[in-house]
Structure formats: C-alpha cells, structure tokens
Amino acid sequence: MSAMNGQLEMERISGYCDICTKKDGEREHNLQRCKVCSVLVHELCYGMVPTTTKNPDFVCHACKAVGQEIEVNVPSRLGGWLLRDVLAQRAGANSFREYLRGIGGKGDDDERRLDFYLAASDFYANKDEEGLFEEPLKVRAQNIFDTYCARDAAKKIELSDGMMSEIEAAIFGDDGSNIASDMFNAARQEVLLSLQKGHLGKYKQSATFKTHLASQRKMVKQEGRPTQCSLCSVSTGLHAMHPLYDDYGREGRQLLLPATGVGFKRKEERLEWVHTLCAMFICASGRTGGLVYGCTADGDWEMPDDEDEEEESQGQKVIGNKDGSEEDPLQMEQLSYTKCEQTFEPLLERLERANPVNGDAKEVLDCIQSMTDAVELLTVPFVDEGHIGLLVKKVKKSFEDTHPEVKARCKAFSAKMKKVYYEKKEKGVPEGFKPIKHANAVDSPAQGSSGDGRKGGGDDVGGEDAGTNGSTFEQKHPIGTAVRKEFSAGAHSGEVQSFNSTTGLYRVVYDDADAEDLDEAGVSKLMLSFTHHFCLAAPEHGEETTASKLLKEHQESLRCIVCNVADTGRRCNRIAVQCSAGDKQEFGEFRQFTKKSLGKSFKEKGDNTCTTPMHVGCARWKSDYAKVKGKSVRMCYYFPGKPPTYNGPDGYTDPVANCFCRNHAREIVEGLTTSSTRKRKADAEDDSVKDDSNGDDSDANKERRIQARKKKRVLLDDSDNDE
Numbered sequence: 001m002s003a004m005n006g007q008l009e010m011e012r013i014s015g016y017c018d019i020c021t022k023k024d025g026e027r028e029h030n031l032q033r034c035k036v037c038s039v040l041v042h043e044l045c046y047g048m049v050p051t052t053t054k055n056p057d058f059v060c061h062a063c064k065a066v067g068q069e070i071e072v073n074v075p076s077r078l079g080g081w082l083l084r085d086v087l088a089q090r091a092g093a094n095s096f097r098e099y100l101r102g103i104g105g106k107g108d109d110d111e112r113r114l115d116f117y118l119a120a121s122d123f124y125a126n127k128d129e130e131g132l133f134e135e136p137l138k139v140r141a142q143n144i145f146d147t148y149c150a151r152d153a154a155k156k157i158e159l160s161d162g163m164m165s166e167i168e169a170a171i172f173g174d175d176g177s178n179i180a181s182d183m184f185n186a187a188r189q190e191v192l193l194s195l196q197k198g199h200l201g202k203y204k205q206s207a208t209f210k211t212h213l214a215s216q217r218k219m220v221k222q223e224g225r226p227t228q229c230s231l232c233s234v235s236t237g238l239h240a241m242h243p244l245y246d247d248y249g250r251e252g253r254q255l256l257l258p259a260t261g262v263g264f265k266r267k268e269e270r271l272e273w274v275h276t277l278c279a280m281f282i283c284a285s286g287r288t289g290g291l292v293y294g295c296t297a298d299g300d301w302e303m304p305d306d307e308d309e310e311e312e313s314q315g316q317k318v319i320g321n322k323d324g325s326e327e328d329p330l331q332m333e334q335l336s337y338t339k340c341e342q343t344f345e346p347l348l349e350r351l352e353r354a355n356p357v358n359g360d361a362k363e364v365l366d367c368i369q370s371m372t373d374a375v376e377l378l379t380v381p382f383v384d385e386g387h388i389g390l391l392v393k394k395v396k397k398s399f400e401d402t403h404p405e406v407k408a409r410c411k412a413f414s415a416k417m418k419k420v421y422y423e424k425k426e427k428g429v430p431e432g433f434k435p436i437k438h439a440n441a442v443d444s445p446a447q448g449s450s451g452d453g454r455k456g457g458g459d460d461v462g463g464e465d466a467g468t469n470g471s472t473f474e475q476k477h478p479i480g481t482a483v484r485k486e487f488s489a490g491a492h493s494g495e496v497q498s499f500n501s502t503t504g505l506y507r508v509v510y511d512d513a514d515a516e517d518l519d520e521a522g523v524s525k526l527m528l529s530f531t532h533h534f535c536l537a538a539p540e541h542g543e544e545t546t547a548s549k550l551l552k553e554h555q556e557s558l559r560c561i562v563c564n565v566a567d568t569g570r571r572c573n574r575i576a577v578q579c580s581a582g583d584k585q586e587f588g589e590f591r592q593f594t595k596k597s598l599g600k601s602f603k604e605k606g607d608n609t610c611t612t613p614m615h616v617g618c619a620r621w622k623s624d625y626a627k628v629k630g631k632s633v634r635m636c637y638y639f640p641g642k643p644p645t646y647n648g649p650d651g652y653t654d655p656v657a658n659c660f661c662r663n664h665a666r667e668i669v670e671g672l673t674t675s676s677t678r679k680r681k682a683d684a685e686d687d688s689v690k691d692d693s694n695g696d697d698s699d700a701n702k703e704r705r706i707q708a709r710k711k712k713r714v715l716l717d718d719s720d721n722d723e
Contacts, residue, residue, distance in 0.1 A: 019045035036063035047531025076256035079538030080247035095212040120184035231278040232617030233563040284657035294531035329430040473504030483526035558613035580658040582609035593671030612661035626662040
C-alpha cells in the first residue's frame with residue numbers, strides 16, 4: 001500500500017488516454033481506468049490531482065452519476081438566476097423585498113419600484129395570486145397610474161420622460177382604445193433592469209436569496225451513463241465526461257435541458273454533460289480560452305475577466321468567484337481586520353512565550369520574519385490596539401543583550417510596520433467601523449509556516465488552546481486532500497491528515513514526514529486544481545461580459561465543417577473552434593508541414609491563417625470525414641502539459657490544443673510519415689556502411705564510407721527539420 005491516499009502501486013495500464021491518446025507513463029502522466037466503463041484517463045487530462053499510484057476503485061464522473069438523484073436549480077439558466085426569475089413567484093418577491101428593507105436608504109425607493117413591477121405584472125397577466133380580476137381594464141390601469149405615476153402619487157416612482165408620456169397618453173386618451181394589458185410592459189422592463197443592475201449582485205450573495213433559491217430546487221435522476229456532449233454533435237460512445245453547471249460558486253448546479261418535441265421526437269428533460277476533451281481543449285485554446293472554464297466541487301474557479309486583464313497580463317493570478325457588485329467598505333475592512341488577526345495573533349502568542357533563558361532566540365527570529373513577510377496585512381485598527389507594538393518592544397529589550405540579531409530584526413519590522421500603518425491611515429478607515437474580534441473569515445492567509453520558507457511543526461498554532469471564543473469552523477477540505485509546496489530545498493508533496501474544528505486549522509503532513517498547520521486558504525493555495533465540473537461564459541447578473549459576447553459571436557458565425565450543424569438554437573451550447581494552422585499556438589513541429597499551403601493562401605487571400613471551424617468532438621471522433629488512402633486522419637491534438645513531477649528535457653511542457661481542417665491534417669500526417677521514413681533510411685544507410693567495410697581499409701572503401709556518412713547526415717538533418 002502507498003502512504004498516500006491508500007492507493008496501490010501497480011504496473012502500467014495498457015491502452016490510451018481518451019483525452020490526449022497517449023500511453024500510461026507518457027512524460028510521467030499517470031493513467032487511471034474507470035472500474036465501471038473502463039474508460040482510460042490521465043489524471044491531469046481529467047482534471048484530477050496528479051499522483052504516482054493506481055486507484056483500483058476509480059470511477060469516472062459519468063458512471064458515478066448513474067442512478068443518482070442530482071439537485072438542480074429551477075429554472076436552470078446559464079449564468080444563474082436573473083431578477084425576473086426571482087420575481088416570478090410571490091415567495092421570491094418577498095425574499096427580494098426583505099433584502100431591500102435590510103439595506104435601508106435607497107432600498108426604500110426601490111421597494112416602491114418593486115411594488116410597481118409586481119402590480120404591472122399582475123395587470124399584464126390579468127390576475128394576481130388570488131385569481132382573475134373582476135374590475136374593468138381601464139379602472140385597474142387608472143389605479144396603477146394614480147398609485148405610482150401621478151405627480152402626487154403615494155408611491156411615486158421615477159420613469160424616463162418618454163415612458164411617462166406613453167403611459168399618460170394611454171390613460172387620458174379620449175376613447176380609452178389605447179389601454180391594453182401590455183401598456184405598462186415597457187415601464188415594467190425599465191424598472192426591472194434598474195433593480196437588477198443596482199441590486200442583483202449583492203442580493204445573490206445574501207442569505208435571503210440563498211434560502212429562496214434552495215426552496216426552488218428539485219431532484220433529477222440520471223437514468224443511464226451520459227454519452228451526449230453539449231459542446232459538440234457527438235452523442236455516442238463511452239468517453240470521459242464532466243457535468244456542465246449553470247453558474248460558478250456554491251449556488252451553481254448542473255444545467256438541466258427542458259423537455260422538447262412531441263410524439264416520437266420528444267426528448268425528456270435531461271442533465272447536461274460535456275466531453276472532458278471538448279471542455280479542456282476550449283479552455284486551453286488561445287482563440288476560445290475563457291468561453292469554458294473548470295470549477296472545483298464548491299464552485300471556485302480561476303480565470304481573468306474584463307477588469308483583470310491588465311493584472312493577468314503582468315503574470316498575477318486572478319481568483320474568480322466574484323459577484324460583480326460594489327464592495328461594502330465596512331465589510332471589506334472587517335475582512336482585512338480578520339485576515340490580520342488570524343495571521344498575527346498566533347505569532348504574537350508565540351512571542352509572548354519566548355524567553356532568552358530557554359534559548360528561544362531562533363523561535364523569535366522565525367516569528368518576527370513571518371510577521372515581516374505579512375506586514376502588508378496589518379490594518380490601522382489592529383495596530384491601534386497597541387499590543388503588537390508593545391510586544392515587539394518587550395521582545396527586543398529581553399533579547400538585545402544576548403542576541404543582537406533579534407534586536408536588529410525587531411527594529412526592521414517596527415520600521416516596516418510604521419510605514420504600512422501611516423500609508424493605510426492616510427487612505428483612511430471607513431467611517432463608523434468597529435472591528436469584530438475573532439470573526440470567522442472565509443478567506444485568510446496561511447498560518448503556521450515559517451517566514452524563511454521552512455516547514456514548522458505548527459504545534460502551537462494548531463493547538464486546542466488557540467481557540468476562537470468557543471466558535472467552531474466548518475471543514476471544507478476532506479482528509480486526504482493532496483497538496484504540493486515549494487520550499488527552499490525543493491518541492492514536497494503532502495496531504496491533509498486531520499482538522500481542528502476549534503482553530504479551523506488543517507494538519508498537513510509532507511512526504512519527508514515534516515508537518516505544518518494551515519487554515520482553509522492556506523490549504524487551498526497549495527492544492528493542485530481538481531476539476532469537478534465546467535461552466536460556460538454567460539452574462540454576469542444580466543450584463544454581457546467580453547467572454548459571453550465572444551461566445552455568441554462564435555455560435556452565430558461559425559459552423560462546424562464536419563457535422564454541418566448550426567450552433568444558434570435557443571438552448572444550444574455547442575462551440576466550434578477554428579483550424580490551428582498558422583495560429584500562434586500551432587504546435588511548433590507541425591508548422592513546417594502547413595506553412596507551404598498557408599503561404600499559397602497568403603498570396604491568394606492576404607491571410608496566412610486557416611479559420612475553418614469545427615467542433616472538437618466532431619474533429620476527434622467523426623473519423624469518416626478525413627481520410628488518406630482509406631485511413632482516418634487525425635484532426636485533433638490535445639496534451640495537458642507536464643505534471644508537477646516531470647523534469648524531462650523536451651518541449652512538452654505547456655498544453656497543446658490544436659485542431660486542423662482536413663487539408664492541413666493530411667499535410668501533417670504525410671509530413672510525419674515522411675520524417676519517419678527518412679529516419680529509417682538513415683539508420684539503414686548506417687548499417688550498410690558497417691556491413692560493407694568488413695575490415696577493408698582500402699582508399700576506395702574509405703571514400704565509400706565517407707560518402708555514405710554524408711548521405712546519412714543529410715537524411716538526419718532533413719528528419720530533424722521535420723520534427
């Protein structure tokens with residue numbers, strides 16, 4: 001048995017990965033076999049944490065779902081619920097009203113707008129929750145106008161001038177012929193968009209929304225192993241698959257397609273799935289990156305958005321799971337305070353216990369270094385409490401006679417602390433802010449590791465007496481979660497072995513038997529990504545994003561050359577990619593085979609890239625489309641990059657996501673075949689030289705050997721160029 005995860009050390013599995021088509025052990029990629037359907041996947045290809053062991057109990061996502069009741073949001077909408085979905089039921093309207101009352105201020109004005117929206121909706125439907133109206137249409141229209149639109153209305157709302165003029169013309173018309181059930185629809189839509197833009201992002205983060213959303217979910221049973229992919233036209237065969245979710249975050253659920261058609265053409269409602277190859281390929285491709293993105297089981301994801309493009313281009317990682325709304329300054333200040341508190345208090349406790357008599361100088365140096373590394377997390381309210389400054393002075397005085405290096409490090413920290421303090425004080429603390437001590441923050445920096453990059457035992461940090469005023473923490477990361485961390489002496493793999501609900505800290509044990517205690521964010525930072533499901537780019541709270549616009553453009557303008565099926569249906573989620581020939585992400589060894597035809601294209605059309613569209617799954621598995629001499633030609637190439645353990649010298653380090661049209665695919669296959677033939681000829685020529693010499697040292701034989709070597713060198717040079 002292996003020490004990690006209880007998995008078995010096993011021999012190589014025969015066969016090829018369903019996603020990249022490589023063998024087990026190819027550049028140290030570990031192959032796993034689903035024990036139900038026997039589909040083969042490399043761990044990194046499948047979005048799993050890479051390991052070096054075989055798991056005989058591995059079951060793929062598709063097989064694991066069979067027969068399971070899966071919870072879905074109703075309605076199930078890409079990008080999550082819009083405000084109209086919330087207000088479609090009185091329970092949702094009451095939930096939104098509760099949120100508005102909770103924020104006060106402008107929420108009072110918006111509550112009147114909510115009342116108008118509901119009244120106008122009932123007017124259009126000619127009924128409310130109690131049934132059909134008995135009053136004449138004109139009377140009800142007049143009541144709505146008097147209540148919300150008249151100059152002296154009790155619940156006066158603001159509408160655009162043009163909108164108000166249309167309503168007045170209909171109400172005060174001579175014969176009343178302009179009064180119709182849809183007369184308030186334009187105003188209703190204007191109010192809805194205003195409420196959605198101003199509140200939907202924050203409302204979806206509130207407990208009232210989450211409670212209402214949970215009440216509207218239902219369970220859907222996955223009857224059989226899924227084979228149909230939402231990203232391509234391939235619906236047969238057993239392939240590696242992932243669920244497709246309606247939204248990121250903890251409220252996201254698997255996307256549900258409604259029932260369609262009638263009679264023998266009817267299709268019942270069904271859960272959406274994607275081929276792992278299709279999703280991973282679209283994620284990795286330069287032209288389509290961001291249209292599809294992977295998430296962990298709790299909905300966290302990593303990708304840039306409109307506001308983060310500059311930061312991403314500078315090499316900084318941008319973490320998703322944002323609600324797109326304005327941030328509450330008091331809440332953000334509290335989060336900063338809690339981060340500071342959770343980082344510094346354990347270190348201060350260790351300083352309190354330090355004593356020169358006990359030889360604790362090294363412990364003090366480590367603590368001060370960790371505090372210096374985290375100095376930017378200090379907040380003005382935390383420093384104003386005075387404890388940190390007084391304690392550092394006390395430690396400096398205690399150790400200055402016996403350990404001058406402690407004094408020097410304390411002075412350096414104090415200088416940096418003052419600099420950060422005055423910079424943040426100049427920016428100001430939100431008015432009315434009063435810190436809540438030991439609040440349970442959802443995002444805090446790692447604790448328990450030494451500032452010099454060495455692992456610490458973490459006993460003091462993770463101890464039971466480091467409590468949080470009796471509160472308990474919820475465990476997010478399961479026991480056995482695999483992590484990997486870079487230290488000054490090199491990288492080490494490890495796993496979570498225990499969790500302390502009192503302190504919220506996880507005990508992580510590394511492969512060299514060393515250990516440390518980390519909080520939730522610290523473990524998350526070290527985890528290798530585990531792709532649980534995928535999401536599509538969608539409007540954010542009803543507003544189109546750069547990625548969602550690009551997705552629409554792809555679906556409207558590209559048509560797969562293989563299946564020839566349009567991607568413009570209302571609930572269609574297929575996405576076509578384009579031929580990689582001439583693209584900057586084209587695999588280097590393929591360029592020499594496609595550049596000749598691309599050069600001809602440039603002369604004829606002024607363009608040296610091929611833009612032929614195709615679905616990834618169609619290019620990979622519809623094998624009848626492209627053939628050379630009766631044999632299918634490979635059109636799709638995907639490689640996930642190197643696993644963390646691989647240190648090989650070759651160029652297979654970054655992901656490769658290339659699809660080629662039929663013509664360029666043929667050129668690549670023919671070029672690779674020619675290259676292989678040249679290598680065989682060179683080897684044969686070398687063998688011939690050795691056989692012919694047979695100990696003959698005559699001048700004629702020497703000349704023959706020289707000419708043969710020259711010929712071999714030419715063949716090998718050509719072969720190297722091809723590769």
